[in-house]
Amino acid sequence: MKTDLIPHYKDSPEGQDAEAILRSCVHCGFCNATCPTYQELNDERDGPRGRIYLIKQLLEGGEVTEKTRTHLDRCLTCRSCETTCPSGVQYGRLIDFGRAEVEKKLDRPLNQKLMRWALRQVLPYPKRFGPLLKAGQVLRPIMPEAIKAKMPPKRQANSPWPAERHDRVMLALAGCAQPSTTPNTNIATARVLDKLGITLVEESKAGCCGAVSYHLGAHDEGLDFMRRNIDAWWPAVEAGVEAIVMTASGCGAMVQDYGYALRHDAIYSEKAHKISALTKDISEILSAEDLTQLAINNTPGSTSSGKVAVHCPCTLQHAMKQSGVVEDILQRAGIELTKTKDAHLCCGSAGTYSILQPEMSQKLLSNKLEALTLGQPDRIVTSNVGCQLHLESKAKVPVQHWIELLDN
Incomplete structure (x- = not known):
């Protein structure tokens, strides 16, 4: 795809990265065949190819309108298009960049700003999210049906975390919502790995992976979460930890992208690439083990x-x-x-x-x-x-x- 970026973007490292992604697109349209929103709406602007053109227009100095933002907002960032694309277009990275730029250029209505701010202030913080969830579960009977449907049931941890006793050690991310909503996930993972001769450890100083902020266009905030996690994990990395195990693939996808997200950070770039390389979903870990145990x-x-x-x-x-x-x-x-x-x-x-x-x-x-x-x-x-x-x-x-x- 031919591009003609304005100097503001052409002279910036982020703009150059976005241009490289744009240029890899041959606008064949295969991506639309596997895009959920295009399948539902049949609107070119609600498919990957259309959204790529909207971002290209932004980078070339074109007008950014409410319609531009609407179509970018509707993207799930599911990245099904990436699996389909014969040219290997890194659409997920481009849509994140485009959304962040639109946030800078176009002010949102107050209700949208407040909702997004509230999500960024609550979801990434377990000590805020957990108590609010418990309050919601208590008040669930009197809540509107729409909220009731989204309120997860109360769950208690039903097994103890196994003792640290193996030479093989891996790290786990507790996450934001998982400790309060599905507390048995990481415990079950630790117990299964324990049977396979692997000790799983959660680093208490690690927090949100950064996905909530980053995907909502608050890139600097998301990058700060990433840096904090790198700092929390780095002593274990230097000690030779075998892997960083993810039991929430949404977090796993984000952590595997730390190297790219922090590529221009002189202090964290090298560490971020190491963290990304160590990060694996629990399924990838188990697929290489003898499960007969x-x-x-x-x-x-x-x-x-x-x-x-x-x-x-x-x-x-x-x-x-x-x-x-x-x-x-x-x-x-x-x-x-x-x-x-x-x-x-x-x-x-x-x-x-x-x-x-x-x-x-x-x-x-x-x-x-x-x-x-x-x-x-x-x-x-x-x-x-x-x-x-x-x-x-x-x-x-x-x-x-x-x-x-x-x-x-």
């Missing part, structure tokens, strides 16, 4: 019995490139999987998308649940806390993280 209980009534439908989050299959890995692990463990369809399409969770774009999010949720329940599963499993909470808000069967099936 796990005694899976598939007897009727156990937590691993019955038919299971697997939902592979967009961040796992399109960003982390681990499509089909969870299914392979579960089949190796003797768990019966059901047929699904349209696995490449987003469930509509997409971080804060389900809050900021509720109408489109609910359409995609209904489509995804229909696709997941084709084989009448007894449960649905996924790899990301946001997808888990979103799916269970309407699912008629239990929804959980797949790692819990291996912890019994």
